[in-house]
Amino acid sequence: MAGMETSVSELVDLEGRTAFVTGGAKGIGAAIARRLVEAGADVTVGDLEPGVAGLAEDLGATGVSCDITDTDAVRAALDAASADRPVDIVVNNAGIFPTTGPMVHATDEFVQRMLDVNVRAQYSVAREAANRMTGGGSIVNLASIAGLRGGANISAYSASKAAVMALTRAFAHELGPRGIRVNAIAPGIIDTPGVQEQMAPLRAGGLDIDRQIAANPVGIAGHPDHIARAALFLVSDLAEFVSGHVLVVDGGSTA
Numbered sequence: 001m002a003g004m005e006t007s008v009s010e011l012v013d014l015e016g017r018t019a020f021v022t023g024g025a026k027g028i029g030a031a032i033a034r035r036l037v038e039a040g041a042d043v044t045v046g047d048l049e050p051g052v053a054g055l056a057e058d059l060g061a062t063g064v065s066c067d068i069t070d071t072d073a074v075r076a077a078l079d080a081a082s083a084d085r086p087v088d089i090v091v092n093n094a095g096i097f098p099t100t101g102p103m104v105h106a107t108d109e110f111v112q113r114m115l116d117v118n119v120r121a122q123y124s125v126a127r128e129a130a131n132r133m134t135g136g137g138s139i140v141n142l143a144s145i146a147g148l149r150g151g152a153n154i155s156a157y158s159a160s161k162a163a164v165m166a167l168t169r170a171f172a173h174e175l176g177p178r179g180i181r182v183n184a185i186a187p188g189i190i191d192t193p194g195v196q197e198q199m200a201p202l203r204a205g206g207l208d209i210d211r212q213i214a215a216n217p218v219g220i221a222g223h224p225d226h227i228a229r230a231a232l233f234l235v236s237d238l239a240e241f242v243s244g245h246v247l248v249v250d251g252g253s254t255a
């Protein structure tokens, strides 16, 4: 246990710890990988992005090609990340957020795909990681404020992220006795390549996207590093007594 005499720099020191970040080639995952590297962790990024090796290298991490829906690929990526050592930190970040559109038109295939990537695959990553966390550890799942409240045209995404929060709480109970803390982050809107891609049609229609991204009580645009700082807190010893928690990081927009 970190005691009262432990300094702040020691509390965030991840030297010697192995970390695996899914979807870390860009956006929020890349920002998290960068902060973990800065804190001293040995970080592996798993992503289906073809250029993952080079993108990860730019962050000071190792990149492995991995589609999280393929459990064999997840196992291979975790083996590469740990290299026979235990895994200490896993950030379950990879996810998809195509707009569902009106629920009366959503196809079964669409809903199934959303749940497969955002819920089932996150589950698989957590399970495979937990089996390799022989010395305790920390898992952080990326949820969303969309899982906390309703909203038109995002029903399947909202359901998937609410499920992520439910799994986070359940896993925290199951894995706590093994020294594994499990938490989630629920970001508000964050300016990432994925969000820009989703919003492109709205921009073309005249919507001021940048204004939209900064439409929160603190009035600043959500940046991937805002989420990375929260993730660093949750995986570090600063959060030694925090588990089963969903940390909302949204500039106060759901307050």
Ligand SMILES: NC(=O)c1ccc[n+]([C@@H]2O[C@H](COP(=O)([O-])OP(=O)(O)OC[C@H]3O[C@@H](n4cnc5c(N)ncnc54)[C@H](O)[C@@H]3O)[C@@H](O)[C@H]2O)c1
Residues within 6 Å of the ligand: 022, 023, 024, 025, 026, 027, 028, 029, 046, 047, 048, 049, 066, 067, 068, 069, 093, 094, 095, 096, 097, 117, 142, 143, 144, 145, 186, 187, 188, 189, 190, 191, 192, 193, 194, 195
């Ligand atoms: N950006 C936001 O506003 C926001 C808000 C709330 C929650 N989130 C969540 O944060 C996470 C990251 O979002 P982002 O905006 O950085 O996304 P992004 O689309 O910008 O980047 C996602 C990364 O994940 C990778 N990826 C996607 N599917 C994958 C798969 N099956 N296997 C491996 N890698 C895969 C992509 O290649 C990409 O590198 C997601 O879970 C998302 O739902 C984002």
